[in-house]
Amino acid sequence: MAEIQIARIDYRLIHGQVVTKWMKAYPAKRIVIVDTELAQDDFMADIYAMAAPAGTKVDVVETDQAKSFLEGTKGSVFLLFKNVESCYEAFSDGVIFPKLVVGGIPTDAGKALVYSSIYMSASEYEKLEKISDTGIQVILQSTPDDSYAELSKIKEKL
Numbered sequence: 001m002a003e004i005q006i007a008r009i010d011y012r013l014i015h016g017q018v019v020t021k022w023m024k025a026y027p028a029k030r031i032v033i034v035d036t037e038l039a040q041d042d043f044m045a046d047i048y049a050m051a052a053p054a055g056t057k058v059d060v061v062e063t064d065q066a067k068s069f070l071e072g073t074k075g076s077v078f079l080l081f082k083n084v085e086s087c088y089e090a091f092s093d094g095v096i097f098p099k100l101v102v103g104g105i106p107t108d109a110g111k112a113l114v115y116s117s118i119y120m121s122a123s124e125y126e127k128l129e130k131i132s133d134t135g136i137q138v139i140l141q142s143t144p145d146d147s148y149a150e151l152s153k154i155k156e157k158l
Contacts, residue, residue, distance in 0.1 A: 001070065001071050001073070001074075002030075002032070002070040002071075002073040002074065002075065002076075002077040003075065003076045003077065004070070004077050004079050004096075004097045004098065005026040005027070005028045005076050005077065005078055005098075006022075006026040006078060006079070006097065006098065006099050006100075006101060007079040007080075007081065007087065007097035007099065007100045007101070008022065008078070008079070008080055008081070008100070008101045008102075008103055009080075009081045009082075009083065009084060009087050009100070009101070009102045009103060009104075009105065010080065010081075010082075010103035010104040010105075011082050011083060011104050011105060011106055012104050013033055013035075013038075013048055013080050013082060014031060014033070014048045014051040014052055014058070014080070015051070017103075017142070017143050018031075018078075018080070019051065019052065019053050021143045021144050021145065022078070022101075022143070022144060023053055023056070023078060024144075025144035026078055026144075027076065028056070028075075028076040028077050028078040029055075029056065029057065029075045029076050029077075030056065030057045030058070030059065030073070030075055030076065030077050030078070031052055031056055031057070031058045031059070031077070031078045031080060032058075032059045032060075032061060032066075032069070032070065032073070032077050032078070032079050032080070033045075033048060033058065033059070033060045033061070033080045033081075033082075034061055034062075034063055034066045034079065034080070034081050034086055034087070034090050034095070035060065035062075035063065035081065035082045035086055036062040036063045036064070036086070037082075038060050038082070039060045039061055039062045039065075040062070045058075045060040048060065059073075063086045063089045063090050063093075064089070064093060066090040066093065066095050067090070067093050067094045067095050070095060079095075079097055083105070084102075084105070084120075084124040084127050084128060085124075085127070087100070087127075087131075088127040088128075088130070088131065091131050096136075097136065098136070098137075099136065099137045099138075099139070100128070100131060100136055100137070100138045100139070101139055101140075101141050101148075102118060102120075102128065102138065102139065102140045102141075102151075103118070103140075103141065103142055104117065104118070104142075105118050105119050105120055105124070106119060107119040108121075110122075111124075112157055112158055113157070114140065114149075114154040114157045114158065115140040115149045115154055115157075116140070116142050116146070117142065118140050118142075120154070120158065121158075122158045125151075125154075125155065125158055128151055129151065132151050132152070137150075138150070138151040139151065140154060
């Protein structure tokens, strides 16, 4: 089974901060992106694979296949989700990770700025709270060098 180093929610998926900062803080030989829409778009999946650090394998899997994929994968994994919904769905299906870092979530109708450049709806907060209630640390943090907020500290902003 895969050794998940960390899970991160960031709508940008693989980008400069992930490559230069997060992968150094949580080294992994493989990035697994869990996103059904992206898994069905070979062209975009290839673009994300090219953005990864040299020597890092990138897999893009559908959300409902994440658990079985990770069970059949060996080695260290950096797990990426595009949004709270796909993270919660994978978690509900049995994907367990040691820590969840919420990063880039863009603004949208019904969302409030909760921390730094992270926007969240009450529904998204509730899903993350369910994950946190199982003992998984859920924090909001842009880069490993930045300060962070525990999930429970941002509830009053919704």
